[in-house]
Amino acid sequence: MKLTLTILPGDGIGPEVTAEALKALQAIGQRFGHLIETQSALIGGAALDALGIPLPDETIKTCENSDAVLLGAIGGPRWDRNPPALKPESGLLGIRKALGNYANLRPARIFTALKGASTLKPEVIEGVDLLIVRELTGGIYFGKPRGFAGGGATDGNLHDSAHKVIEVKDAVVGFNTEIYSVGEIERIVRMAIELARSRRRRICSVDKANVLESSQLWRHVAARLAATCPDVQFTFMYVDNCAMQLVANPAQFDVIVTSNLFGDILSDEAAMLTGSIGMLPSACVGGRVPLFEPVHGSAPDIAGQNLANPLAAILSVAMMFQYTFHLSEEARTLERAVESVLAEGFRTRDLLSSSVPGITRVSCNEMGDRVVNGIMQS
């Protein structure tokens, strides 16, 4: 198979972890006889420094002409004071939008060797293997109206033309709109159903239907689709209960489907079940070109020190093989290589719990090298 990939290393530890993911990617190519061509492009702070904008047109074009995109991370304190349109983060929102990906897949799975790294008791996290399917292009992050308004708007009459939108420093209220259409809900729930069919066939749809109209519509549409899929077991849960259940009994979940805002929060909570944010891959799919990225950010506190855990980026490559190229054996080989490196006791700093015998601390690139060895020897 010939694959053309665009790599967006980004900022902070992004270039470090994508370099290791690329090594693993090429090792899989070599091992299974795939020709993998890669090209790099600028995004985020790196693009701001080079070209003055966080998402150059050239980057969008390069991504659009590839089979998949692998992104490292974006952002950092150097650009924090930039106006919103010139923040690195707007590059990330922009590329997701440009590629049309409306679903964010975030698995959280416990590697046996890391049971002790979670803050939860080993018996609570035993067997956790869940997938959060987060709606990515709708909801409160994009809903209109949004903005700041002056005093007259406190009565909730934001649409009155007398209450013009103003800057934060002059504002008395800030407002956002949570909005979902039937079409947006249907397509994300349908995707969750397809994904559940390749797993344990259980879906928990999470909302706040006891309070929010948008959630009532979400639940109504999800329930209607559930009725057409007797092979998939559906449950419904309020988001506050789900947040609690994720730490009380996380192994009960298979697929969780939810909105942009709830998915953002719940997936970070689920992240901590695994012990480190450095272990969590993700995929943005559903559009023209899928984008794969570790869940973590640019970790400015450890950037440039060869300390980052590259496994989230490497596992993002495994997701790429699984979900986009439908090459399950390649995905499993990568995952097995990660499992065996962890089982042999190698850990980056973020995974070290104090004084465990038989554990060896490794740097970011040593971890990458060990995964490559694992791939080539399997």
Ligand code: NAD
């Ligand atoms: P972060 O994920 O960058 O870091 C949080 C903590 O986790 C830090 O202590 C960091 O050292 C640690 N960490 C993260 N990834 C790690 C890894 N692979 N290995 C070892 N340790 C790791 O989140 P933050 O500090 O809130 O944000 C830093 C910057 O990243 C901000 O500018 C933020 O906007 C940006 N950000 C980007 C993305 C993205 O690119 N998708 C996501 C979240 C945050």
